[in-house]
Amino acid sequence: MSHVTQTSEQVRGTAAEHAVPPTPFHDLDAYVALPRLAGLALSPDGTRLVAGVSTLNDDATAYVTALWEVDPGGGVPARRLTRGAKGESQARFTAEGDLLFVATRPDGGTGKDTDEKPALWVLPAAGGEARVLARHPGGVEAVAVGRTAGSVLVQASAMPSAADLRTEERLRKERKEKKVAAILHTGYPVRYWDHDLGPAAPRLYACDLDGRLAGTPSAAATDEPLELRDLTPDAGTHLVRAGHDVAPDGSFVVSEWRVPEGRASVRSDLVRIDVATGERTTLLAADHEYEFGSPLVSPDGTAVAYVRRERSSRERPPRPSLWLLDLASGSSRPLTEGWDRWPGEAAWLPDGSGLLVIADEDGRAPVFRVEVADGGVRRLTDDGAHSSLVVSPDGTAAFALRASYEHPAEVVRLDLASGTVTSLRGPAERPQLPGTLTEVETTVQDGTRVRSWLALPDGASAEAPAPLLLWIHGGPVSSWNSWSWRWCPWLMVAQGYAVLLPDPALSTGYGQEMIARGWGRWGAEPYTDLMAATDAVVAREDIDETRTAAMGGSFGGYMANWVAGHTDRFKAIVTHASLWALDGFGPTTDAAFYWSREMGPERQEANSPHRFVEEIRTPMLVIHGDKDYRVPIGEGLRLWFELLAKSGLPQAEDGSTPHRFLYFPDENHWILTPQHAKVWYQVVLGYLAEHVLGEEPPELPLLG
Numbered sequence: 001m002s003h004v005t006q007t008s009e010q011v012r013g014t015a016a017e018h019a020v021p022p023t024p025f026h027d028l029d030a031y032v033a034l035p036r037l038a039g040l041a042l043s044p045d046g047t048r049l050v051a052g053v054s055t056l057n058d059d060a061t062a063y064v065t066a067l068w069e070v071d072p073g074g075g076v077p078a079r080r081l082t083r084g085a086k087g088e089s090q091a092r093f094t095a096e097g098d099l100l101f102v103a104t105r106p107d108g109g110t111g112k113d114t115d116e117k118p119a120l121w122v123l124p125a126a127g128g129e130a131r132v133l134a135r136h137p138g139g140v141e142a143v144a145v146g147r148t149a150g151s152v153l154v155q156a157s158a159m160p161s162a163a164d165l166r167t168e169e170r171l172r173k174e175r176k177e178k179k180v181a182a183i184l185h186t187g188y189p190v191r192y193w194d195h196d197l198g199p200a201a202p203r204l205y206a207c208d209l210d211g212r213l214a215g216t217p218s219a220a221a222t223d224e225p226l227e228l229r230d231l232t233p234d235a236g237t238h239l240v241r242a243g244h245d246v247a248p249d250g251s252f253v254v255s256e257w258r259v260p261e262g263r264a265s266v267r268s269d270l271v272r273i274d275v276a277t278g279e280r281t282t283l284l285a286a287d288h289e290y291e292f293g294s295p296l297v298s299p300d301g302t303a304v305a306y307v308r309r310e311r312s313s314r315e316r317p318p319r320p321s322l323w324l325l326d327l328a329s330g331s332s333r334p335l336t337e338g339w340d341r342w343p344g345e346a347a348w349l350p351d352g353s354g355l356l357v358i359a360d361e362d363g364r365a366p367v368f369r370v371e372v373a374d375g376g377v378r379r380l381t382d383d384g385a386h387s388s389l390v391v392s393p394d395g396t397a398a399f400a401l402r403a404s405y406e407h408p409a410e411v412v413r414l415d416l417a418s419g420t421v422t423s424l425r426g427p428a429e430r431p432q433l434p435g436t437l438t439e440v441e442t443t444v445q446d447g448t449r450v451r452s453w454l455a456l457p458d459g460a461s462a463e464a465p466a467p468l469l470l471w472i473h474g475g476p477v478s479s480w481n482s483w484s485w486r487w488c489p490w491l492m493v494a495q496g497y498a499v500l501l502p503d504p505a506l507s508t509g510y511g512q513e514m515i516a517r518g519w520g521r522w523g524a525e526p527y528t529d530l531m532a533a534t535d536a537v538v539a540r541e542d543i544d545e546t547r548t549a550a551m552g553g554s555f556g557g558y559m560a561n562w563v564a565g566h567t568d569r570f571k572a573i574v575t576h577a578s579l580w581a582l583d584g585f586g587p588t589t590d591a592a593f594y595w596s597r598e599m600g601p602e603r604q605e606a607n608s609p610h611r612f613v614e615e616i617r618t619p620m621l622v623i624h625g626d627k628d629y630r631v632p633i634g635e636g637l638r639l640w641f642e643l644l645a646k647s648g649l650p651q652a653e654d655g656s657t658p659h660r661f662l663y664f665p666d667e668n669h670w671i672l673t674p675q676h677a678k679v680w681y682q683v684v685l686g687y688l689a690e691h692v693l694g695e696e697p698p699e700l701p702l703l704g
């Protein structure tokens with residue numbers, strides 16, 4: 001019996017085989033075994049809802065995503081649809097109700113060696129086995145479908161000189177056989193997050209169904225994979241990380257189109273690509289003031305909702321707003337210009353009268369309704385952070401994933417008339433928590449309200465005050481508003497810590513001025529806001545002011561380093577994937593142009609934590625992954641050397657040090673594999689136990 005109530009149709013993790021912990025947050029094996037939801041797809045008739053669910057593989061060394069069907073009416077338990085050993089993702093429905101997905105299946109069901117590249121599969125609505133619909137020598141990366149008819153659009157990466165898929169295959173084979181991995185770059189960027197860009201770059205292909213899926217199951221089973229028709233043979237690097245949307249009738253695509261603009265900077269235009277001919281026209285050309293992204297074609301195909309991003313500079317942060325482009329006249333107008341929030345994921349209402357838009361607000365990410373007629377914005381949901389929004393064909397309901405710091409993502413139905421949100425019978429139930437979540441706020445010197453989440457362990461009281469962990473979010477332009485498997489406060493709460501999650505200057509969801517307050521001033525207001533939030537919480541009688549630690553990842557790691565050089569109030573500091581010397585980080589991160597708009601050499605100097613190394617007298621746990629291209633490993637290496645060599649707490653002559661460096665040779669900015677995630681939490685919790693609680697460090701046999 002597991003601690004989580006599950007039906008036979010629900011996901012089981014390896015925790016079920018172990019002794020029962022009070023909650024999954026008391027046991028790292030149970031924690032990493034919790035199922036994780038991502039991605040929703042709704043059939044065009046609104047009767048079928050499919051979610052991706054990741055669970056551990058048999059030896060608990062990887063997550064595998066399967067597709068599950070969830071009853072949109074909430075009556076029937078969720079059921080698993082796919083069972084491939086390497087998993088399935090990107091569920092999409094065709095207009096006829098066939099379920100498409102991307103999967104890597106070793107022999108593609110054909111017995112032939114397919115080099116295990118992800119292919120496009122279909123599970124026909126008419127019944128029968130799943131089969132391959134299309135392949136690409138580089139693997140299928142993304143799939144999009146017109147909602148009412150027409151082509152399936154496939155994104156896959158092609159070698160620049162390959163004019164057809166036969167050449168593509170040959171070029172890839174030659175590189176593989178000769179073990180050539182070299183890339184000759186002519187532009188920027190050259191890396192993204194955890195992988196190299198090039199020599200292959202994304203293109204869009206049409207996969208013309210021509211009614212072939214509407215046949216009988218037996219007819220479908222004999223079908224050969226379809227040909228992919230290249231719509232963008234001249235894409236070069238223009239489609240690198242470019243989002244797109246297909247018109248409902250499948251006749252055209254609107255896509256972001258990256259344009260180099262000199263001095264290693266790239267801007268984003270919007271283009272229209274005709275699916276029949278591949279003809280491309282620029283709809284909106286970016287300039288130094290504005291760029292354009294996140295296109296969504298209206299239900300009648302006559303307009304495009306998009307995000308116009310006021311570009312950032314030394315003087316001001318970026319400012320996105322939602323706009324509407326009329327395709328016939330080419331004229332645009334603002335939809336949310338006066339709304340002081342950053343529009344995120346959006347979906348059209350089927351009658352075209354408005355859009356549902358998700359935006360950060362006050363530690364949450366609610367769903368808002370934006371009226372096309374007058375740009376009116378109305379908040380529809382109360383708690384939680386929403387994602388994967390899909391709207392029912394009759395426009396009466398929407399479905400989404402909803403998460404918060406109280407629970408991981410779950411599938412919900414939102415009644416658009418009443419605003420009622422109902423949890424559906426998903427593949428897993430909410431895990432039991434080892435404490436409670438509350439909201440706290442304080443007013444800082446300039447009058448700004450700084451709010452935070454505070455996770456408290458059961459039993460914290462004036463008689464038994466809890467040690468405090470200040471956890472600083474990354475970005476920095478983001479917010480603590482949703483469940484994160486990487487930054488899970490409840491594992492700390494289960495060990496008796498209270499965890500403070502503040503949203504300081506630069507956080508989203510509090511208006512543009514909150515972001516502007518910290519722009520180019522990372523060591524100023526963002527830091528003092530965090531200290532003020534900590535001061536307010538340690539004044540509580542259920543918190544022990546004498547046992548505190550600070551930690552953060554990425555920008556949160558930057559701030560942890562800054563904290564280390566500016567106060568001795570914490571017993572320990574944990575700094576993950578952190579920015580240490582801004583002159584080094586600035587030009588070596590994967591999108592240097594973005595950061596250089598905010599920080600010139602003077603600001604880099606003023607805000608760089610490495611300048612305060614001699615002031616560091618707090619034990620630090622440094623963590624970094626070698627394949628981190630967002631905050632390159634050089635930051636971690638330099639921090640570690642300088643901490644030992646010249647901090648206020650240097651390595652002793654006998655080689656001993658209270659500092660530690662947890663290094664992951666094959667992880668990136670995020671530590672993702674289940675066993676590495678376990679190691680991460682074990683080492684962090686052990687380090688905190690030693691320095692905050694005064695306990696013996698735990699033995700970690702897997703670390704040698």
Ligand SMILES: CSCC[C@H](NC=O)C(=O)N[C@@H](C)C(=O)N[C@@H](CO)C(=O)O
Nearest residue numbers: 474475476477478554555556591594630
């Ligand atoms: C190249 S655009 C920067 C995106 C983002 N910053 C937004 O303000 C970012 O990746 N920042 C990292 C340094 C960072 O702090 N990442 C955090 C949060 O996204 C993380 O958890 O990875």
